[in-house]
Structures are given as C-alpha cells and as structure tokens.
Amino acid sequence: MLQMTSENQSPALTVLTVDDSKTNHKIVTKILSPEFLIESAFSGKECLELLDKSFKSQKMPHLILLDVTMPDMDGYETCQHIKSDHRFNNIPVLFLSGCCSIDEKLKGYEVGGDDYITKPFDEQELAAKIRKASQVAQQTTKLHQRAEVATQAVAKAVRVSSNISTCMRFMSKLALVKSIQELVDAFFAATQELGLSSSLYVPMKPHAQTFFDDHIEKELEIELFNKLDGQQTFVHLGRRLIVQCGNTRFLIKNMPILEERENETLKSYILTLLEGFHTRLRSLQVEEGVKRQREVLQITLSKAKELIDKMAVNSALVVSRSHDIFEQTLGRVEGTLADFGLNETQEQSILGQMQDLSGNMDQLHSSLLLEDKNVQHLTADLEKVVSAMSKTIDRDCGLSGT
Structure with a gap:
C-alpha cells in the first residue's frame, strides 16, 4: 500500500537508495520512510536493472540517492549510465560520500549529479535536501509534461497548417488545369502530400474511369466503386475510407489513426479537395x-x-x-x-x-x-x-x- 504524506494526502514520492552497505540502507530508510517510499539497490548494476524494470512497469523512482564508493561500479560511473539513458536522465541524483573536497563535488556535478551530501550526514539535513530535491523533481516532471503537451500541440498545428497549405495549393491549380488527366494528377499530388494512398473513380462519358495513384490497376477496388450508390459522404471500411461527392468517389487505403477531433478535421480537408476536384471536373466536361x-x-x-x-x-x-x-x-x-x-x-x-x-x-x-x-x-x-x-x-x- 502506498504511503501518504501528511501535508497533501497524495501518494508519497519514491526514493531509490543505492549503497553497498546494509547499515547505511537502514539509516536512510529510518530517516526518509515517514515521508517517502524507499526502494533499495546494493550496487550500481542492480540500480540500473531496477531502473529498467521500473520503466517497463511505469513505476519510476522520483529521486536517486547514490553512494559514491561501491565495488565494481562506483557512484560516478553509475550516474553516467543513468544520465546517458533518455529513459532515466530526468531523475535527480544526489551523491552520498565520505569525501567532501570541492574536486569530488565537482566531479559529481560533471557526471550529472544534482547535489552532494557528505557522510556522516545530519538527519535533518538529509531529509531537507531530499525534500527539496523531490520538489524540484516534481516541478521538472510537470515542466516536461507541459513541454510534451506543447510539443504535441505544435505538431498538430504544423500538420493542420501543412494540410491547409496543401488544400490552398490544390485549389489555386484548379483554374490552370486544362484536361481531366491534369486534374487527376494534381489531385493525387495533393493527397500524397497528406500521406494518403488512394484511388479515384471519375464519372465520364461514355464510361466511368478509375485512376490509381501508383498507376497499378486493381480489380477489387473497381468493383467496390461500382457497387457504391453515392448516398453517403463517408463510408468507413476499417482503416480504409471512401469519400463521395456526387458521382465522384475517392478511396483512401491508409487512413491515419488519429484522435477523433483531428480525424474529423482531416476528413474535412479530404472532402474539400474532392469537392474542388468534382467542381472542376464538371466544368471541364462542360467546356469539352x-x-x-x-x-x-x-x-x-x-x-x-x-x-x-x-x-x-x-x-x-x-x-x-x-x-x-x-x-x-x-x-x-x-x-x-x-x-x-x-x-x-x-x-x-x-x-x-x-x-x-x-x-x-x-x-x-x-x-x-x-x-x-x-x-x-x-x-x-x-x-x-x-x-x-x-x-x-x-x-x-x-x-x-x-
């Protein structure tokens, strides 16, 4: 059962302590357990293994308390491994060491450490530094979450802007095309900019004609087009989507998996392209x-x-x-x-x-x-x-x- 903090009654933060001394583990656990959940590792290798498992289970520690002097892999080397892995490099690392020289502290800072606590440590000092580091960790997590949201929003905005530009370029070309084949080529160029693989059913006299963006005729798609009645604007077939405007029909074979709102927006862009195509098609037929x-x-x-x-x-x-x-x-x-x-x-x-x-x-x-x-x-x-x-x-x- 998760331990609760007394201040805000939210789940306690997890501190991973890494030390080859069982005694040091007991001391640290006694000091920190009233406020934090404690996980223990007795070597640098075990620390990295625990981090890997915690990432897979999505139960990452919020802070690492790392002893400098350990056999096989010391604290500095362990920290270098942690900070070089994109999965863990945002977790704050606090060093514990009996050495208090400025060179040792700078070495810890150079490998990515966030603070340095010397042994023997004062219980209140340790708790205060851990508390402060946990607050920084929480703020960092929030900032990363906000940055991720902002990144996603920017990516969506870029996609939307790109899609709008594609539609505008296609519409501006409509008045310039002088034949149905030119119109089909311009339409496929626009839909490929949207990342769509597709085919197009065009009503023509004396017979309708089906065009393929890869120029490879597919009997099944032709039969599918011929069976449609043109009553529905959108016909969903799994990841495939058929869009209809009048007797003009457009098959998308790789409709992206998006959130509902973004999916509806993309469908509106596709429909806009098809309506522009259909309108210009009719005018070309009238001109002919x-x-x-x-x-x-x-x-x-x-x-x-x-x-x-x-x-x-x-x-x-x-x-x-x-x-x-x-x-x-x-x-x-x-x-x-x-x-x-x-x-x-x-x-x-x-x-x-x-x-x-x-x-x-x-x-x-x-x-x-x-x-x-x-x-x-x-x-x-x-x-x-x-x-x-x-x-x-x-x-x-x-x-x-x-």
Whole structure:
C-alpha cells in the first residue's frame, strides 16, 4: 500500500537508495520512510536493472540517492549510465560520500549529479535536501509534461497548417488545369502530400474511369466503386475510407489513426479537395461539350456557306446561259422570218414579242443577282450570330482562350 504524506494526502514520492552497505540502507530508510517510499539497490548494476524494470512497469523512482564508493561500479560511473539513458536522465541524483573536497563535488556535478551530501550526514539535513530535491523533481516532471503537451500541440498545428497549405495549393491549380488527366494528377499530388494512398473513380462519358495513384490497376477496388450508390459522404471500411461527392468517389487505403477531433478535421480537408476536384471536373466536361458543339456549329455554317455559294454560281450560270440561248434563237428567228411569207406587220409583231421576252429575262437576271447579294448578306449575318453565340457560351461557362 502506498504511503501518504501528511501535508497533501497524495501518494508519497519514491526514493531509490543505492549503497553497498546494509547499515547505511537502514539509516536512510529510518530517516526518509515517514515521508517517502524507499526502494533499495546494493550496487550500481542492480540500480540500473531496477531502473529498467521500473520503466517497463511505469513505476519510476522520483529521486536517486547514490553512494559514491561501491565495488565494481562506483557512484560516478553509475550516474553516467543513468544520465546517458533518455529513459532515466530526468531523475535527480544526489551523491552520498565520505569525501567532501570541492574536486569530488565537482566531479559529481560533471557526471550529472544534482547535489552532494557528505557522510556522516545530519538527519535533518538529509531529509531537507531530499525534500527539496523531490520538489524540484516534481516541478521538472510537470515542466516536461507541459513541454510534451506543447510539443504535441505544435505538431498538430504544423500538420493542420501543412494540410491547409496543401488544400490552398490544390485549389489555386484548379483554374490552370486544362484536361481531366491534369486534374487527376494534381489531385493525387495533393493527397500524397497528406500521406494518403488512394484511388479515384471519375464519372465520364461514355464510361466511368478509375485512376490509381501508383498507376497499378486493381480489380477489387473497381468493383467496390461500382457497387457504391453515392448516398453517403463517408463510408468507413476499417482503416480504409471512401469519400463521395456526387458521382465522384475517392478511396483512401491508409487512413491515419488519429484522435477523433483531428480525424474529423482531416476528413474535412479530404472532402474539400474532392469537392474542388468534382467542381472542376464538371466544368471541364462542360467546356469539352461546348467545344464540340462549337465545332459542329462551325462545320455546319461552313457547309451552308459552301452550298449557298454554289447555288449563287449555278444560278448566275443558268441565267447567263439562258440569255445566250435566247439571243441566238432571236437571231435565227430574224433570219428565217422571210421564209414564212409573213408581211412586215406580222414580222414586227413577232420580233416585238421576242424582245419583250428578252427584257423579262434581263429583269429575272437582275433579280437573281439581287437575291445572290441578299444571300451573301445573310451568310455574313449568320457568321456574326455564330461568333456572338460562341462568345456568350464562353462567358457563361467561364472559358477563355479556347
């Protein structure tokens, strides 16, 4: 049963006494046992063995009272071993020795000792020094605990800052990517910065496509993606996590084991990355669709213009050819009217009708030429409409330079 101190009723601190003399152990135990728990070792080697066991059982002594003069391994060498081991180097060490020279005390200080008590010692002096050293040990322990908490907090802050930076860099790249493959590469670069091994299911036409960050196709993961319905944002599968945004699905195969709050924060970063990916994916798909529609529209316009041009040329040829045929026919009629035995009045009547017909054909020719000009104007107007439509589509879709 743990001994309690009379002052604060908390468990007593443990003092490990190391001395090859049983008598000295009895004296020290008698003086200190009212306030402290006492553990004993009779050599430097036994001291180190006890420390190793106490570390494993997480019942470390709070202070070590170490005799200088011992066989095989003296107190100075024992202290050097203690202070060179990161598991024990924070435990205060007080030397006990019959030598009181300044050189001996400095030697103890050089090997890591915290104080030096000379034999024979006064009981009150020993108790006071042990009490003072225990207080220092408690304060040191608290400082180390606070430092550990602070270190962990700083590490978390660094991770959070790094994760935020990763998200921001990815978001800034989104407007620069011009293809789905570039988008996938940028996404995997960001998730690898987060230390994640992953694969990505991307809805595309005519079929969805699965990408792997190690470029090694895995049938099981493809089947897993195909079975999901997209209803849940997060699907937990042990250390694996699937994140879904619309029809875009992201599989993490090595989700870190973190505290709940830090885990939720990491999940929010991952979801932010996937939402950014999904949004840019949709815009790239819209851009591709607009590009195809514009190409079709331009091809259709080009074909219509070509057809209209051919019609205009053919129309002009027909009118010109008709006019030539008519002129030739009129000439022949004039040359052969005499053969029909017509009088002059009849001949003039027929020639007048032929000339009226020629005038009508000239008017038809002029009308066709006018219509050709109108068609040309219509073609120019259609080109302007197509250009305006393309600019409007680009503006509405947020495109530029495409």
